[in-house]
Amino acid sequence: MxxxxxxxxxxxxxxxxxxxxxxxxxxxxxxxxxxxxxxxxxxxxxxxxxxxxxxxxxxxxxxxxxxxxxxxxxxxxxxxxxxxxxxxxxxxxxxxxxxxxxxxxxxxxxxxxxxxxxxxxxxxxxxxxxxxxxxxxxxxxxxxxxxxxxxxxxxxxxxxxxxxxxxxxxxxxxxxxxxxxxxxxxxxxxxxxxxxxxxxxxxxxxxxxxxxxxxxxxxxxxxxxxxxxxxxxxxxxxxxxxxxxxxxxxxxxxxxxxxxxxxxxxxxxxVLATRMARNGGLFTDDGVIALKKAAYRFDHGPVQEGCGCTLCREYSRAYMHHLIKCNEMLGGMLATEHNLQYLYDLMKRVRQAIREDRFREFKEAYLRRFYAGKQG
Ligand SMILES: [Zn+2]
The missing domain is CATH 3.20.20.105 (Queuine tRNA-ribosyltransferase-like)
Known part of the structure; x- marks a missing residue:
């Protein structure tokens, strides 16, 4: 069996x-x-x-x-x-x-x-x-x-x-x-x-x-x-x-x-999700964002709208940018949790799409947005 x-x-x-x-x-x-x-x-x-x-x-x-x-x-x-x-x-x-x-x-x-x-x-x-x-x-x-x-x-x-x-x-x-x-x-x-x-x-x-x-x-x-x-x-x-x-x-x-x-x-x-996280690379629906970049210094928003991880619930992109810049351990920990939460949720969405017999549409729509994103 x-x-x-x-x-x-x-x-x-x-x-x-x-x-x-x-x-x-x-x-x-x-x-x-x-x-x-x-x-x-x-x-x-x-x-x-x-x-x-x-x-x-x-x-x-x-x-x-x-x-x-x-x-x-x-x-x-x-x-x-x-x-x-x-x-x-x-x-x-x-x-x-x-x-x-x-x-x-x-x-x-x-x-x-x-x-x-x-x-x-x-x-x-x-x-x-x-x-x-x-x-x-x-x-x-x-x-x-x-x-x-x-x-x-x-x-x-x-x-x-x-x-x-x-x-x-x-x-x-x-x-x-x-x-x-x-x-x-x-x-x-x-x-x-x-x-x-x-x-x-x-x-x-x-x-x-x-x-x-x-x-x-x-x-x-x-x-x-x-x-x-x-x-x-x-x-x-x-x-x-x-x-x-x-x-x-x-x-x-x-x-x-x-x-x-x-x-x-x-x-x-x-290892990509966790290794990238420790360097400040975070998965979002709009591609991978590099929180080290100065563009995030004043960004009050969450890393990913709707994500249930500790980072997205409690902290801003600007605070995360700061933690990564200072090489603070908490930054790596929060980023790791986020990336693992993100992939878990992505797999849930994937399974739902298969359940509803629309995986190809899901994949195409997801990738269109992922590749069109800021990618950094
Ligand atoms: Zn998150």
Missing amino acids: SIIRIIRKDSGTKARLGILSLPHGEVETPAFMPVGTNGTVKGIYHDTIRKIGYNLILANTYHMYLRPGTEVLESFGGLHGFAAWDGNILTDSGGFQVFSLSGLRKIRDAGVTFQSHIDGSKHVFTPEKVVDIQSVIGSDIAMTLDVCTPPGIEHRNAKEAWRVTKLWAERSIEERNRLGERFRGNLFGIVQGNFYEDLRKESAETISAMDFPGVAIGGLSVGEEKHQFEDMLAYTAQYVTEEKPRYVMGIGSPDYILSAVENGIDLFDC
Whole structure:
């Protein structure tokens, strides 16, 4: 039985409305997931995340493994107990961090050897070990170790990366099955194939057919042009099973989110909303505004009319401009809450549009205003 129940499909696009059942409660989809790299979403209380409505956040396996380490997590019965978060947690496999953050690394069929970005110490991730770490974390959704590749590589290198990703996916399933009851979450497979259609198709069909309760599309939003992202997402998504939840990793701006929803994607995550917030970049219906700019010095209005976050309810754009200019911690905290509230509300509007079978009209009207906005 699938862990996602689809309750409505949009007739004009592939967008779909669903309910995802996870060990720590249900999640309405399509859903955005805030990223809590170190077991905390930077600059916001868990309580506030909960109050906004989020019930699924992301943590990074790579970071949790290096600090605090699995022994500490084990002594707390996992990350839920350690971080006092009783909602769902999705953990990535660490593959992306190994390829983007760590120094010297070597990929063999057995696994990947890498250096910690913190102290340069040497470590090995095998697909089995990554499943074991996520079992200790207690992830509600866990990901398989995969080989991420940048855009622009040759076909034979992309093919080799996919060969290893597939081998690791098979071994991840074996390890999950070996752990049995000790593995309580849902292990998702990851589609790769770089920007080559033949590899993407094969990867999407192969991962879809394997014994995974969910499928992630990886290797997108890795520095390619926006049209490349959209084309490859649409191309890949058509070969991913509709029976399981579908997740696209690393997207978090409204335009990318709407593209993903249009292609029937149910889940996405990104650090963009929270990282941008700490630099004074705030989402509004009129685009992203940069509150650092002098234009906001005397602006008495709220960041976004109608937004229910603390910042928009209680403070002006001018005060927020001041906090950001002075590098005050409160500025980053208020901005983070706003951006997460904004994306949560956006997803509510998206789900309502699908429910009323008018997603395409919603997307077009939303983007027209978003792009026409001040953008700064
Ligand atoms: Zn707000």
